[in-house]
Amino acid sequence: MSAKDQVSVRDHKDYQTEVERLEFTKEYIRTVLDISKGNKEFFVENMKQSFADLNSKDSSTSYTDLLANASFLELAESELKRLESVIGKPYFSRIDYTSNSTKMEEVLYIGKVSLFDRVTQQPIIVDWRSPIANVYYDGRLGDVSYDAYGETQTGYLALKRQYEIIEGLLKEIRDIDLTTHDELLQKSLSGKADNRLTEIVATIQNEQNEVIRASLKHPIIVQGAAGSGKTTIALHRISYFLYTLGFQFPPEKLMILAPNRLFIDYISAVLPELGVNKINQTTFIDFMKSCLGQKIKLFSPNSKLMKLLEGNGKSKQLQWVSSYKGSLEFKELIHSYIKELELKLAPGEDFIVEKSILLRGKNLKKLFLNEYTYLPIYKRLNKIKALLASDLKKKKAIMLSNLNTRYEEALEKALYSRRLEPEKRKQKVVTLMEKKEQRVKRVEQEAKVAVKKYMDAFVMKDMFTLYKELMTSPEMINMHSTTLTDQECKLLSKYCQRIFDRGAYELEDLAPIFYMKTKLEGIDEKYKMRSIFIDEAQDYSYFQFAALKEGFDTDLFTIVGDLAQGIHSYRGLNSWAPILKDIFPNANYQALQKSYRTTVEIMNLANDILQLIDQDLPKVKPVIRHGQKPLFKTIDPSNLEQVRLQLEQDISSLKEEELHTIAIIGRTDKESQRIHQILKNSPLPIQLVEEKEDMKKGHIVIIPSYLSKGLEFDAVLIVCLEEPYAKVDLDIKLLYVSMTRPMHRLYLFGKSPSDFLLQHADDLHFEK
Numbered sequence: 001m002s003a004k005d006q007v008s009v010r011d012h013k014d015y016q017t018e019v020e021r022l023e024f025t026k027e028y029i030r031t032v033l034d035i036s037k038g039n040k041e042f043f044v045e046n047m048k049q050s051f052a053d054l055n056s057k058d059s060s061t062s063y064t065d066l067l068a069n070a071s072f073l074e075l076a077e078s079e080l081k082r083l084e085s086v087i088g089k090p091y092f093s094r095i096d097y098t099s100n101s102t103k104m105e106e107v108l109y110i111g112k113v114s115l116f117d118r119v120t121q122q123p124i125i126v127d128w129r130s131p132i133a134n135v136y137y138d139g140r141l142g143d144v145s146y147d148a149y150g151e152t153q154t155g156y157l158a159l160k161r162q163y164e165i166i167e168g169l170l171k172e173i174r175d176i177d178l179t180t181h182d183e184l185l186q187k188s189l190s191g192k193a194d195n196r197l198t199e200i201v202a203t204i205q206n207e208q209n210e211v212i213r214a215s216l217k218h219p220i221i222v223q224g225a226a227g228s229g230k231t232t233i234a235l236h237r238i239s240y241f242l243y244t245l246g247f248q249f250p251p252e253k254l255m256i257l258a259p260n261r262l263f264i265d266y267i268s269a270v271l272p273e274l275g276v277n278k279i280n281q282t283t284f285i286d287f288m289k290s291c292l293g294q295k296i297k298l299f300s301p302n303s304k305l306m307k308l309l310e311g312n313g314k315s316k317q318l319q320w321v322s323s324y325k326g327s328l329e330f331k332e333l334i335h336s337y338i339k340e341l342e343l344k345l346a347p348g349e350d351f352i353v354e355k356s357i358l359l360r361g362k363n364l365k366k367l368f369l370n371e372y373t374y375l376p377i378y379k380r381l382n383k384i385k386a387l388l389a390s391d392l393k394k395k396k397a398i399m400l401s402n403l404n405t406r407y408e409e410a411l412e413k414a415l416y417s418r419r420l421e422p423e424k425r426k427q428k429v430v431t432l433m434e435k436k437e438q439r440v441k442r443v444e445q446e447a448k449v450a451v452k453k454y455m456d457a458f459v460m461k462d463m464f465t466l467y468k469e470l471m472t473s474p475e476m477i478n479m480h481s482t483t484l485t486d487q488e489c490k491l492l493s494k495y496c497q498r499i500f501d502r503g504a505y506e507l508e509d510l511a512p513i514f515y516m517k518t519k520l521e522g523i524d525e526k527y528k529m530r531s532i533f534i535d536e537a538q539d540y541s542y543f544q545f546a547a548l549k550e551g552f553d554t555d556l557f558t559i560v561g562d563l564a565q566g567i568h569s570y571r572g573l574n575s576w577a578p579i580l581k582d583i584f585p586n587a588n589y590q591a592l593q594k595s596y597r598t599t600v601e602i603m604n605l606a607n608d609i610l611q612l613i614d615q616d617l618p619k620v621k622p623v624i625r626h627g628q629k630p631l632f633k634t635i636d637p638s639n640l641e642q643v644r645l646q647l648e649q650d651i652s653s654l655k656e657e658e659l660h661t662i663a664i665i666g667r668t669d670k671e672s673q674r675i676h677q678i679l680k681n682s683p684l685p686i687q688l689v690e691e692k693e694d695m696k697k698g699h700i701v702i703i704p705s706y707l708s709k710g711l712e713f714d715a716v717l718i719v720c721l722e723e724p725y726a727k728v729d730l731d732i733k734l735l736y737v738s739m740t741r742p743m744h745r746l747y748l749f750g751k752s753p754s755d756f757l758l759q760h761a762d763d764l765h766f767e768k
């Protein structure tokens, strides 16, 4: 910090008071920590005692003690950790707020945790997720309002103040009013990227705050430009969700679906920073694999993308099948198939034991098709089975007693019959007794197997078999589809047959199989998520969304994505409208057009490329932050040694400028491998990144464009050796994705500017 800065912070009229407040807060935290640590030892001691008690007398009270202490300890420990982590920066802002109802002015310090004075119960730090903190993010100075627990509170905001506190020292105080630029935002954006995403609680912008705090009881769909903070916001919304509704939803019931493992690694550090632990972070594929519970071989969706990029003769067919399998029409087809299976499985026969009808088939059918519809189909059969068993148990005794009474009566009649000769009477009695014995035996025997025999008629095939049976039969496809032509049915089944013949499935098969599972078998409770956060949602198909909604039986989805980056739009998603109309009709929708990642200069060029996409996509507005124009550099791919020198030179000078995270992006896997080939013996630490890998700290990463989606770097070098970008949507989107990755610097290396479609860009937007 310069001398000038130090003077300015000390010059602030409240400097002294603020320093004292900061010291008080730190001291308070320290005291709380000391006490809690002391307590912790006490509780550990107490637990040891409980264990000892448990061993010696297995008393239930000592077990309860043990559990009580364990949960107390856990809570204390997580709080302790959180408090410990904020001691160097206990809060980042302050609001002076007077409620209209109490007329009392409150001075509230906002931070990442909440801390109360244990004696006065007054807040020392207010959590950024608390209702009142909304005023900081949302409200201008003057009259403001916020919602708390379903009621709107109104009041007057007299002061909004930001602090920069570094290692417990107050470095800067900024009072925000209508005229002040958000300097803190500017400062945080000009910072350098780590290999990880960070939390932004101090600088959340109004439009982002609206998404984070949008009704948690409704789904939300966010169309956000590259760098608008979608991922960041989704993670902050999780934190807000747990703060607000955590008592209803244990974190294990929340799930983030990310595009790949690399991305999960990229976001992994933020969640603990936001006080979020234990939530599920996975990919759609991994989740499906574990939920469907069978080891399945899946063709990599990226190899399909690569095939589409190669654009061979099969591209059209590939695209058509993918988009059909992702469509809601296909969902209808699968649904019709399930209906057929349901009817086939509906009981029709009477349940008979030893000539007696215990339950009528038509009644069982009614139960199955009407009463039990709240259950998945196979579970309904289980219920029928249980019903038969309990009915039989009840009725068997009655049957036996009826038989008994009937034969007793007949015997009595025979014994005392005057019409019969003694010899004949004797014979009759013997016959009756034998018959009775036989019938009782039959009841016993039939009862033993009756339920099983009845249920054996129902064949409950597994989902994969059923799906294959459908998809390999053009006739069955035809029977259930209302939209496909004969030709298309044949094509679809032939395509599927080819895949199944290789013992595999493709990503597009997972949603239908999952959907069938929800309807037939039901989803295991362990996999039933209550709230789902989907990032890079533009890569999903409509069917994937519908299947997830159906399977989890919840509406609590936060869906963030960017259609402009829809490199998998061959799966069918080109607009959010069908999702809003047919899948989540009560969803909130928000568009974020402002980008926080890149400089104005980089965004100008990326916007030129964006306009080439054959879709109506609005330009992205960068937050005002300037930097160098993107730079086109000519290379000669026939002279690899020279290319190596050029790349190494530029990377070294970027590093000298303190730009630490640097990515070299190639159009495809192959192109990335070519680049790696050139650089692999370089003295620079180089890593060719693959999907399942983490990015190594301090390495220059070489990464294919599709994998770079969602990530960010200080500087990006897009290199084109043999694969120029063509003016087709998929290529344009990949180029746009790559161009929007850097925070500060963008270089384009190719034979000619046209390798990057720059002939369609404004000459003023890049340098040569």
Ligand SMILES: Nc1ncnc2c1ncn2[C@@H]1O[C@H](COP(=O)(O)OP(=O)(O)OP(=O)(O)O)[C@@H](O)[C@H]1O
Pocket: 185, 188, 189, 198, 200, 203, 204, 205, 208, 224, 225, 226, 227, 228, 229, 230, 231, 232, 233, 562, 565, 596, 597, 709, 710, 711, 712, 740
């Ligand atoms: N309000 C903010 N304050 C500070 N930084 C912000 C803010 N909003 C976003 N950022 C920063 O902008 C960058 C982009 O954010 P993020 O990666 O979440 O965007 P995105 O919309 O998911 O981007 P993409 O679609 O390109 O993956 C991150 O470095 C993030 O920290």
